[in-house]
Amino acid sequence: xxxxxxxxxxxxxxxxxxxxxxxxxxxxxxxxxxxxxxxxxxxxxxxxxxxxxxxxxxxxxxxxxxxxxxxxxxxxxxxxxxxxxxxxxxxxxxxxxxxxxxxxxxxxxxxxxx
Amino acid sequence: xxxxxxxxxxxxxxxxxxxxxxxxxxxxxxxxxxxxxxxxxxxxxxxxxxxxxxxxxxxxxxxxxxxxxxxxxxxxxxxxxxxxxxxxxxxxxxxxxxxxxxxxxxxxxxxxxxx
Numbered sequence: 001x002x003x004x005x006x007x008x009x010x011x012x013x014x015x016x017x018x019x020x021x022x023x024x025x026x027x028x029x030x031x032x033x034x035x036x037x038x039x040x041x042x043x044x045x046x047x048x049x050x051x052x053x054x055x056x057x058x059x060x061x062x063x064x065x066x067x068x069x070x071x072x073x074x075x076x077x078x079x080x081x082x083x084x085x086x087x088x089x090x091x092x093x094x095x096x097x098x099x100x101x102x103x104x105x106x107x108x109x110x111x112x113x114x
Numbered sequence: 115x116x117x118x119x120x121x122x123x124x125x126x127x128x129x130x131x132x133x134x135x136x137x138x139x140x141x142x143x144x145x146x147x148x149x150x151x152x153x154x155x156x157x158x159x160x161x162x163x164x165x166x167x168x169x170x171x172x173x174x175x176x177x178x179x180x181x182x183x184x185x186x187x188x189x190x191x192x193x194x195x196x197x198x199x200x201x202x203x204x205x206x207x208x209x210x211x212x213x214x215x216x217x218x219x220x221x222x223x224x225x226x227x228x229x
Contacts, residue, residue: 001174034218041205041223041225042222042223043207043220043221043222043223044158044207044220045220046217046218089157100146100148100209100210100211100218101148101160101163102148102160102209102218103160104157104159105157106156106157107156
């Protein structure tokens with residue numbers, strides 16, 4: 001089955017700096033890669049996603065890049081703010097009837113210091 | 115936007131009892147729902163895929179007789195933790211998709227504590 005590795009496990013940055021979180025996946029059939037932000041005790045919130053036919057996607061301060069050949073994808077947050085502090089999870093999924101069956105990375109605890 | 119609701123949001127029970135958690139899609143029909151378990155400070159792990167009108171598909175290592183899943187309608191899936199033990203204490207989260215390629219929505223999660 002799919003295996004998703006996520007690094008780093010913790011990331012501490014100063015407000016205004018950029019944060020980068022990286023994930024690798026093992027199943028070349030995976031074609032959907034969402035990123036989630038989860039605050040303590042709450043549901044994961046989708047912040048951005050990318051499909052395998054796209055190499056990069058950006059939404060304001062958040063961007064995701066995908067390298068299918070190397071099987072890795074990364075989350076980039078620019079101009080970080082204290083409210084960005086949370087746990088971030090990458091995930092991977094194949095399409096078709098398995099769409100929605102997500103394999104999550106281990107998570108990254110992001111702390112943005114004012 | 116679409117909403118997936120879980121109930122209860124938290125539950126405390128005695129060891130040996132059974133607990134039922136409901137996952138409802140409030141404004142869309144979900145032919146497929148997914149159940150995840152998240153232990154403290156860990157990632158979400160898929161337990162099973164719940165298909166309306168048919169048996170659930172369980173991930174390796176998940177006991178189907180302990181975690182009973184029923185998806186009797188297009189808007190409701192239930193997870194029953196039977197004979198719960200302290201090691202079953204966890205955050206259980208469901209997700210649902212609208213159609214085969216629709217957006218995924220997560221429920222609020224249900225925190226189970228077994229004493």
